[in-house]
Amino acid sequence: MESDTNILLAFLESMNATRWGLLGIGLVALELITGTTYILWPAVAALILSLWVFFLPLSWELQFIMFFILSAALLVVGHIYLRPLMKSGTPSDLNDPARSMTGRRVVAFTDFVNGQGRVTVGDTQWKASTEFDDPKVGDALVITSVAGATLIVQPIVKA
Template identity: 45%
Template sequence: MDLVIEFLQGLNIWWWLGLAGVLLIGELITGTTYLLWPAAAALITGLLTLPFIGIDWPIQLLVFSVVSVALLYIGDRFVKPRLKSGSESGLNTRATYLVGERVTVVGAFSGGKGRVRHGDTEWTARTEDGADINPGDRATVRAVDGTTLVLASEA
């Protein structure tokens, strides 16, 4: 027990900065933002251990715990949704850009399903109302369902 108390009494800015660094490395590996907030709390706690402030170890642990929980709550509730909202780059979602585009039917539709061409690519397609479209006709893409284009035929 004396060894644990001796360790806790030795907590200083370098220990807290080291913990913050380890947590930041973990954050870089995982990319979840959940380790970012305890790392920030460790930095804040470390700054409070400077000689001119010099708080004791029980207060250091309390500050680290309270600040970690507060930052985790704030980060998960307010920061993380904002980070996710701007992450739709369009990479690997090429089909979503086809909504509103006109395509040409390249094979006769049967049961509302067939093939269309947009540019140099052929796509599996189906009509919204299940109607068949003749080859050479034009249609407008209304939605994308997986890799299938949902079409509205043009009269």
């Protein structure tokens, strides 16, 4: 048991600027895999401590105390100020076909009869309706809205 304690103590005492830098780079690499920003702050703390220890050597006890204080402080500051910036912006259209399809140009796949027909969107056919003259096969249309599983379309006006 005594030898295990000596190994741990030897490791802690051997922490220098290079090892803090390697720890910081390793944590940044791990952060890139997870993308949570929670590992980012200890990584930044390790990199800051690497620079600090390079210019002003500290005992291993102070190094670890500073690492934990820096990590906690950066985590709190990052959570308060950076996370809201990362979550702001326009929502994704991934699960909202009405928003992602509106304004998209499509082609009539069948002749419309009484305002009802089918259009091709990418490689898929959709049921479509229009309040305008019945489009013919191959006519260019634009999606104006989505009503359930039916696309509301109108002819593209040629200028």
